[in-house]
Amino acid sequence: MITPSQTVGPFFKFALPYDKGPHVGEGGTVRLSGTVYDGAGEPVPDALIEVNHPGGYGRCETDESGNFHFVTARPDAGHLSVIVNARGLLRHLVTRVYFPGARDELLESLGERAATLVAAGDGDDLRWDIRLQGDRETVFFRV
Amino acid sequence: MDELDELGVHPPLDWPDYRSTRLRHPKRPLVQPRLGAADLASPYLGHERVGELDHDLTRQHAGEPLGERIIVTGRVTDADGRPVRNQLVEVWQANAAGRYVQKEDQHPAPLDPNFTGVGRCLTDDDGAYRFITIKPGAYPWRNHENAWRPAHIHFSVFGTAFVQRLVTQMYFPGDPLFEHDPIFNSIRDPKARDLLVSRFDLDTTVPEWALGYRFDIVLGRTPMEDS
Numbered sequence: 001m002i003t004p005s006q007t008v009g010p011f012f013k014f015a016l017p018y019d020k021g022p023h024v025g026e027g028g029t030v031r032l033s034g035t036v037y038d039g040a041g042e043p044v045p046d047a048l049i050e051v052n053h054p055g056g057y058g059r060c061e062t063d064e065s066g067n068f069h070f071v072t073a074r075p076d077a078g079h080l081s082v083i084v085n086a087r088g089l090l091r092h093l094v095t096r097v098y099f100p101g102a103r104d105e106l107l108e109s110l111g112e113r114a115a116t117l118v119a120a121g122d123g124d125d126l127r128w129d130i131r132l133q134g135d136r137e138t139v140f141f142r143v
Numbered sequence: 144m145d146e147l148d149e150l151g152v153h154p155p156l157d158w159p160d161y162r163s164t165r166l167r168h169p170k171r172p173l174v175q176p177r178l179g180a181a182d183l184a185s186p187y188l189g190h191e192r193v194g195e196l197d198h199d200l201t202r203q204h205a206g207e208p209l210g211e212r213i214i215v216t217g218r219v220t221d222a223d224g225r226p227v228r229n230q231l232v233e234v235w236q237a238n239a240a241g242r243y244v245q246k247e248d249q250h251p252a253p254l255d256p257n258f259t260g261v262g263r264c265l266t267d268d269d270g271a272y273r274f275i276t277i278k279p280g281a282y283p284w285r286n287h288e289n290a291w292r293p294a295h296i297h298f299s300v301f302g303t304a305f306v307q308r309l310v311t312q313m314y315f316p317g318d319p320l321f322e323h324d325p326i327f328n329s330i331r332d333p334k335a336r337d338l339l340v341s342r343f344d345l346d347t348t349v350p351e352w353a354l355g356y357r358f359d360i361v362l363g364r365t366p367m368e369d370s
């Protein structure tokens with residue numbers, strides 16, 4: 001039997017963030033920023049966002065306004081794998097952020113909801129919000 | 144055990160007894176993706192970040208922290224028993240009085256100038272990790288009337304694939320607060336819940352110095368790329 005998950009809790013910011021955390025690999029020039037929202041549309045100030053791809057890993061906690069950011073290169077596959085931990089999440093959520101113009105089978109299969117996984121903007125300044133609940137709830141994965 | 148049964152061990156995201164889940168659990172069905180390279184790549188966290196004393200939470204300040212000195216050790220494996228080697232294990236905890244150093248923690252218990260409560264280490268070739276720390280105190284948390292968390296150490300663990308990520312909490316045997324804690328009881332299967340309770344171990348205990356506890360961690364299967 002595998003070890004069950006428990007929440008990251010409210011107090012992890014003194015432990016898990018580190019200086020270079022938001023830098024995904026070396027030499028990235030794209031700034032990907034966003035906000036985490038709860039079901040009432042309020043920002044989530046105690047979430048930990050982690051992103052990964054074969055080119056590197058990044059970690060950023062949300063600030064008091066729910067904002068996070070990463071500095072990354074454009075991934076070959078067009079997307080980063082994303083894990084969200086927060087107070088109130090008994091297990092982390094898994095999702096993806098696609099760069100503008102990226103396409104794949106998964107996005108095609110999601111119809112309208114695909115938009116929740118695609119970053120907005122162009123060039124080196126992208127925005128992508130995470131909505132835990134609500135009309136525009138982000139697509140999360142069963143993994 | 145198939146993949147779905149494996150995930151069924153985890154707590155549900157919607158768990159009303161833990162109030163903070165209310166506005167934070169997704170309500171749409173989760174989507175089953177075909178895993179790709181980004182999901183599978185092994186996260187490299189900059190192992191140069193692990194300092195020589197990072198595994199010893201009792202030696203990170205001028206003096207020794209107050210509390211009961213303990214050793215916490217175990218192995219990280221995947222569901223097939225393969226050791227997870229050379230991967231980062233992070234822990235964080237309250238001090239012996241049940242207070243976190245983070246400024247948002249307003250529990251009126253004393254801070255300990257000799258204790259931060261943060262540890263890191265890498266697993267060895269056998270998947271083993273080892274920390275030296277002090278036993279954390281229980282603390283109140285306002286989830287409901289007279290709510291107290293059982294003593295616990297938070298763990299953050301990585302597997303060889305990103306999607307094997309696990310964040311959890313380790314508890315201590317026989318804690319009287321178990322039956323009152325909605326976070327612990329969010330794991331519905333009592334056998335699964337027991338996996339989070341460390342085991343006192345005389346062989347790990349060092350005479351005249353520190354009690355030893357064992358806590359093994361089993362991550363999900365190491366996935367293969369679907370495509």
Ligand SMILES: [Fe+2]
Binds near residue numbers: 009237295297
């Ligand atoms: Fe805690």
